[in-house]
Amino acid sequence: MNLQAMLQQDSAVAVLAEQAFDVPAREALLDRAMGQGRKKKSSEKLRRGRRPAKGLALVAKDADGVLLGTVRLWSVRLGEDGAQALLLGPLAVETSVKSAGIGSQLMRHALEAARQLGHGAILLVGDAPYYARFGFSAEKTGNLSMPGPYERERFLALELVDGWLDGASGTLKASGGKEKPALVARAA
Template sequence: MAGRPEGVGSAVATSLGLCEGGASRAVTPSVALGDISPSRGEIGSAFAITAETAVDVPAREALLDRAMGPKRRKKSSEKLRRGRRPSEGLAFVARDASGAVAGTVRLWDVMLGEGGRAALLLGPLAVDPTIKNAGIGSALMRHAITEAARLGHAAILLVGDAPYYERFGFSAEKTGSLAMPGPYERHRLLALELVEGALAGAQGTLKVAGRKLKAQRLPLAA
C-alpha cells in the first residue's frame, strides 16, 4: 500500500483509516467516557503531536485532572501504571500553537497473565475539555498506534467504549479470557492486534511490567 507508515501492516493500516496514497479517511465524530477521554473529529493544523518531556509533566497532570476528575487515580488501569514509566518512546502530547499541552496519551508495558506474553496498555488518553471539534484525541490515537507498531509491539489493550475505539481496530473479540486487576466493565476491555495472532489463546489477569520509576532522593541535611 503506497504511503503506509513504516512498520504498519495492512490490517493496522486499515484500522487507522489509511487509504491508498496515505490519505486519511474521514472519522465520524464521537465521544467516549471513562478511562479514555478523546476529543472529536480530525486534528486541526494549529496542533502538533510530539514526544512528552519531563517539563510537560505538571501540565499533563493538570490536564488529566480537568478532563477526568479526581477519581481517575482509583481506576483499575492505574494499578498497572503506578510506580512505572511508560513504554520506551510511547508517551506523547499534543501542543497548541503556543506550545501548551492540549492532549496526552501514554502506553505502558504489561504482561498477559503471570509469565504471559508482552503487550501494551493504552491510557489515559485525554484532551483539554475547553477544546472541542479539533480531533486531537483521534490524532493522538492514530499516532500512538503507528508508533507502537513501528517499535515492534504486538498488541495494544485499553479500557474504553467500543463504539468509539472500533474505528481504530479495537474490539472485545479477543479479550474474553483476559481480565484487569480490579473492578472494571468486562465489555469495555478492548484490544488491537498489531501482529496477526498476537492475542490467540491469551488468558489471565494483566500484570505490571516495564520500567520502574526511579525513587527520588531527598537532599541530605547540612
C-alpha cells in the same frame, strides 16, 4: 514513515514525545478531564510506579506550546507467563478543544509508533464506540482480565500483529520499567 517524521505537525496541533517539563500540565489536564478518582481505576494499578513504554508517551500542543492532549502506553504481561503487550491510557484532551480531532490524532500517532516499535497488541479500558474506529474490540479480551474492578464490555484490544492475542489468558501484570522514587512522589 519513520517515527521522527510521524511526530510532526498534522495541522495547527503538533504531536510530540512527552518531555519531563510536560508532566505538571499533563497531570492538571488529566485531573480536569477525568477527575480526582482517576487514580483509583484498575488501569492505574498497572501504571503506578512505572514508566510508560519507551517512545510511547505523547502530547499534543498548539503553536504556542500549550498542552492540549496526552496519551501514554504502558508495558504489560498477558497473565503470569504470557506475552508482552501494551496498555493504552489515559487518553485525554482539553474540553475546550474536544471536538477538534486531537484525540484521534493522538491515537493515530500512538498506534503507528507502537507498530514501528514492534509491539504486538494494545489493550485498554474505554468507550467501545470511540475506540472501534481505530480497530479495537472486545473480541480477543474474553480470557484476559484487569486487576481490580472494571467494566468487562469496555475492556478492548487491538492486535498489531495478527494472532498476538491467540490463546492469551489471565490477569494483566505490570511489566514496564519502574519510575525513580522522586518522579513517583512528584507525579502523585
